[in-house]
Amino acid sequence: MGQHRCFACDEQNPGRIVTNTDDGWTFMFIERFVGPPGRVHGGTAVGALTCPALQLAERDGMQHPVVLHVNGRLNLPVPLAEPISVKAYSEEGRYRVKLHEDSNVILDGYVEVADQETNIGSVLQEPPSEYVEDLQSLSDVTDADIEGHSLFTQFLEVQKAAGYPLEPPPKCFGCSEADGALELSIRKTRQGDTYTRWKSEEAFTDGEGRLATTMVVSAIDCMNLHAINANDDFDLLFKLTQEKKNFFTGSYGVRIFRVPPVEIKDDYRITSRYLRRDGRKLFTISALSDSNGTIYAMGESIAIIFDLTDEIFGTDS
Ligand SMILES: [Zn+2]
Ligand SMILES: [Zn+2]
Incomplete structure (x- = not known):
């Protein structure tokens, strides 16, 4: 193998995810990368692809490979x-990466890679035209108030109010x-929009001062x-919880x-926007930008409404 190194595969990283031996590729997500109880955070799993x-x-001979796009479909939560x-293999000009559990494919993704010499800040591609307006208005919010209860705290309160406290x-x-x-x-800035600030850990690097793509996606x-x-x-969440349903990420791309x-300088900004619902599917986008509103990456997510089994819900009723 060549000189590639990143947070996900660095041998010095105690949270290393990716190894490659003669027997093939193996991922291992330490407890830190938890999402749903006992399962891997979906963004980290897709990022590691x-x-x-x-x-x-x-x-395959690329001198300066750089990720343009990654997309993963989560069929089952990753253990x-x-x-x-x-x-992992090359297929139709991109890379297909699949995580297996027994005979099931639990995460099926693809990664588009370009061969392009880059520096920090180099432009790789323009945003898709259908998202330009949304991304612009999200990145205009660079200094919102982050005091008070986060949406995560409110989520816990809503679960409790709906009769299913998560303890x-x-x-x-x-x-x-x-x-x-x-x-x-994470804060709500206006209807359907969220905002937060984020400071990357030094370890989340590709070894050359760039933020490892795995951690951007995460x-x-x-x-x-x-x-x-x-x-x-939280209206939908409250109603779904009462009906023993919830929504989880079904597919996610960056x-x-x-x-x-x-x-x-002055931390990253991360924002998101609710777009629409189509039956069981809920569409949203997110963006990573700096304090000047320059956008580095965008996420596209489709959450899917599921019935929860009693086992997942921690109740016998
Ligand atoms: Zn790597
Ligand atoms: Zn989370």
């Missing part, structure tokens, strides 16, 4: 703290206030689910517009 793709791109067998409170790698989390303290995921609650002040640095 980029690492094998970048390694394969080097093997935490156990080795997961992964298939102990879930530890989401992205948005809970637990040790080791990114502690994204950091802008949670906001998408919170945008749904920011749209109707496009990288500019090469983001690990260290940025």
Whole structure:
């Protein structure tokens, strides 16, 4: 293999996710990367798909591989703290990466990689035209108030009010206030819109001062689910919880517009917007920008409404 190194595969990283041996690819997500109880944070799982793709791109002769787009469909939640067998291969000009549990594909994704010499801040692509207006208005909000109750805190209160308190409170790698989390303290700025500030950890690097793509994808995921609650002040969540239903991320993709640095002046801004509902599907977008409103990446998420089994819900009734 070539010289690729990132947060996800760095041998020095105690939270290393990706290994490659003669037997193939293996992912292992330590407890830190929890999303739903006992399962991996969806954004981190989808983000990690980029690492094998970048390694394969080097093997295929690319000099300066860089991720333009990653998308993953979560068929089942990814298990935490156990080795997961992964298939990664080139297919129709992009890289297909699949996580397996027994004979099931639990996460099926693809990664588009370009061969382009870049510096921090280099432009990789323009935003898709259908999202330009939304992204512009999201990135105009660069200095909102982040005092008061976060949407995560309100989420816990709503679950309790609907008759299903989550005890102990879930530890989401992205948005809970637990040790080791990114502690994204997400706020509603207006109907369907959310906002937070985020300072990357130094370790989230590709070794050259760039923010590892795995962590870009991870950091802008949670906001998408919170945008749904920011749209109707938890009305849908409250009703679904009473009916023993909930919504979870079904598919999630991220496009990288500019090469983001690990260290940025005055923190990153992460924002999201609820777009629409179509039956069981809820569509949202999120964005990573700086304090001047320059956008580095956008996320596109489709959450799906599910019936919860009693086992997941922690109740026998
Ligand atoms: Zn890597
Ligand atoms: Zn979260």
